[in-house]
Amino acid sequence: MSGDDVRTVRAGRRTVEVHRPDKVLFPGGGDAKEYTKSDLVDYYRAVAPFMLPQLRGRPLMLERHPDGLDGPQFMQKNTPDTYPDWITRVEVPKEGGTVCHTVCDDTATLVHLADQACITLHRWLSRTGRLESPDRMVFDLDPSGDSFAPVREAARLLGELLDELKLPSALMTTGSRGLHVIVPVGGHHGFDEVREFARDVADTLAAAHPDRLTTAARKKDRGDRLYLDVQRNAYAQTAVVPFTVRARPGAPVAVPVTWDQLDEPDFGPRRWTIADAVDQARTSPWADRPSRGRALGPARRRLDALRG
Secondary structure: OOHHHEEEEOOEEEEEEEOOOOOEEEEOOEOOOOOOOHHHHHHHHHHHHHHHHHHHEEEEEEEEEOOOOOOEEEEEEEEOOOOOOOOOEEEEEEEEEEEEEOOOOOHHHHHHHHHOOOEEEEEEEEOOOOOOOOEEEEEEEOOOOOHHHHHHHHHHHHHHHHOOOOOOOEEEOOOOOOOEEEEEEEEOOOHHHHHHHHHHHHHHHHOOOOHHHHHHOOHOOOOOEEEEEEOOOOOOOEEOOOOEEEEOOOOOOOOOOHHHHHHHOOOOOOOOOOOHHHHHHOOOOOOOOOOOEEOOHHHHHHHHHHHH
């Protein structure tokens, strides 16, 4: 491999080699801009100060596109032996053995993953050391069509219900079609309890708006209603990481936002790309979110009272 095919990148205390930096990962066309592997590396290095707090200590599933969007996609759980030994790993039990997940604790790891054409990072909702106890609860607002209006409306309704339950919540675009509403939890509940609570919240909301919202897992049962998906709240399930790039034309990014931004006319799930997501990160959209998660006991009592 010639020198032109390797770019050396400084990342914190380490130097990381980026191979084939001019490789096009996101082909241009239409309104979509073309982006190379070097562009992906530059974005992840720039957003690292904002992204790493969302990554540290969490097992990852890596979505790789070695030949770009037009090539095959790999969902990688096990960490290859070829990864540098300074990259953190965690052995996670699974049926019949273990999985050695990658953990991204520093900028150098983020750059290395970009070099491996890991476009999208998906994180566990729990951390190493407490793998059975999530500290995040996620509601995925999944529309039946391409219109964003039902997503905007569902987000408002869910946010209002969580406020009524006195649970702080945070909003995030997915870079795809919908939104995620994220609730920090105390990390003292198991996945089953968290998922059951999330399902009861979703069922309560769907029961109040049966013509617009559903919790039906099968697509054929949803009709044109928006799906309130809580299935990610389970052991070994993952959700896209805040500030991660999505494997779609134009390189849209999953971006934390404020609840007020939901009302902006140009707001949508793919509003930000690698060209401007760092600007959004610098506004600290989640600055008013509590640093500590809430226990679900009081919220459960309020929800049960609402459900009668």
